[in-house]
Amino acid sequence: MNTVPDIFRILPEVILTVTGVIIMLIDASLRPERPRRSMGWVAAIGTTFALWASLWQFSLPQGTAFFGTVETSVFTIFFHVLICGIVLVALLVALDTLPADSHHQGEFYALVVFGTVGMCLLTSAIELLVVFIALEISSISTYILAGYRKQTGRGPEAAIKYFLLGSFATAFLLYGIALIFGATGTTEIYDIARQITSAPNHALVLAAMAMMLVGILFKVSAAPFHVWTPDVYEGAPSPVVALLSTAPKAAAFALLLRVLYEIFPAFDTLWVPLLWIVAVLSMTVGNLAALRQQNVKRMLAYSSIAHAGYLLAAFASIGSIGIAAASFYTAAYAAMNVGVFAVVTLAGGYNDDLPMIDDYRGLIYRSPLLGSLLIFFLASLVGIPFTGGFFGKFYSFSAAVQGGAIALAIIGLLNSGLASAYYLRLALAAAQRPTNEADRPQGRAPQLGVAVGAGLLLAVSATLVLGIVPGEVLRTAQSGAHTLQSIPPQTTAPVTASASTIHPAKF
Amino acid sequence: MHLILFFLFAGFCLAGAINLLLQSHPINSALSLIVVMTSLAVLYLLLGAEFLAAAQIIVYAGAIMVLFTFVVMLLNAGREERTLGSRAARIVGFPAVVAILGVVATIILHAQGLGTAALSQGxxxxxxxxxxxxxxxxxxxxxxxxxxxxxxxxxxxxxxxxxxxxxxxx
CATH class of the missing domain: 1.20.5 (Single alpha-helices involved in coiled-coils or other helix-helix interfaces)
Structure with a gap:
């Protein structure tokens, strides 16, 4: 079955790890006073190679590697490409916006790259232990990155809040994994899927599902597990927020899809109503709270909670329609959100010198390009046609309707209307001519560097492609959905059960 | 014999955990954590997981706790200040915790036998x-x-x- 060398199946992760190690080595060999910006380029090039390697994996036949712990399929490649793309944009933004004297830049880029290893692995893991370790890698690197502005009070506050709540959520996931091991005697997702309906202990399986859902829904910041989001986004440096509001979430959504549609498809009568409630809560809470925010990053944080809600609406539909819609929405959301945070980084500065909506007044006159980009991304977040946001919402809500949750789709549409109020408030502020010169916020006109220009170009073109010609991406998402749903038959040599009498979780 | 040992060390474990939370001095909390870790090791041993029990003693009760106490002593951490938390947490939080515990406990008690697992003899x-x-x-x-x-x-x-x-x- 495995004619492909195992290493090819984790090639993107290998490339990223090697890049991270190279960055650390260069960082250690440079004199302390030398600028470390070049390492950002090393990271960006490494991520580009990883992206290319993920695309190359399309030529591999679908299959597993490393004794059934990871797999490559269209689904995993879809999310690999997505995550590498997000990280590439975030790196390019960070390259031009990290202050030249900011501390530990080498570690910054290395952490981003290593975190990406975790996120990528999370999407392709088919063994719950790998899932856990990958999730920890991606989480811990983002906890650290969130606290990178040590000199402010908010940075450490954000990092500690994120760390404490995040570890708590990971503990839930781990407990869920332990319970599922107790119920089925294995941690391999395909084995669990085969045995779960015949598991002798129903209560244990249900408890495991609840625990795992709590852990994953925290990571995607869906209400009622969202309270950390605004504080973390406000305290973390803006280039980091561009990353952590998109890439770890994309990975967590991939995990959610895998867990629900691969492990627990038999229990859909339970989790579909549950996610219905979570989706409605996330949309409503996120939008209502965002309406009241004056701080741009807090507003966008609540908006990302609302977007998690729109995405979860797709889960009302069982089967490949729901998976494809959710995957597509993840891509669209990532493209526009990483773009809007790139603009916020440029307009507000690394240190958030201009954090309020009022500070954006007249942005389009200070910097026409930046102002129009902000309005473009906000339009996509509203869901205006010809942007990725429109088709994302369209597919998500039509999946909900096909799943029979018409009320959910209506609530979602009402919420989108509500959401346009605060997006338009920011867009209007940016488009307004400053009334008098003294009133004008004494902001410098933000400079666009080569790197950040390339990053913005990538984000814009991704948003446009998803909004104008979504067909190809949607087809990939659909075939990914099919690969996710098909559970391969029991192989002749099962991995954990046959070779040894002991079980992995004992250790 | 197994049952007596189980209850004894489960009791130790819980008492240590509660003491850990109640102590206001970090070093006392760290020491009660050692009690928790060691009694957990005994529980693992009762389950027939000898390796895990040994690893628990060596890694957690040994290495990690030594680090903990070292750090506490090096930082010369004083007594923590007691705050009662917000009122909302007291009014809503504690009943909610009790309610959730109650629900979980009833489900577990009513579950049709949690099944038995044989200890591996090998x-x-x-x-x-x-x-x-x-x-x-x-x-x-x-x-x-x-x-x-x-x-x-x-x-x-x-x-x-x-x-x-x-x-x-x-």
């Missing part, structure tokens, strides 16, 4: 261990090194004193 050999570690779970074993690397990087990046960084504008 003694776990080094060969069995290494087969799992270096064959079946090779990838997670290797990937853990990335996790540890990140932890080291993070410790360096966050703990080292920065000097006025990020103030100059580009």
């Amino acid at each position: 003694i776990t050999s080094t060969e069995d261990l290494s087969r799992v570690l270096f064959h079946d779970l090779l990838l997670p074993f290797e990937v853990t090194s990335v996790l540890i690397l990140i932890a080291i990087l993070g410790a360096v990046a966050l703990a080292r004193r920065g000097d006025g960084e990020g103030t100059a504008q580009k």
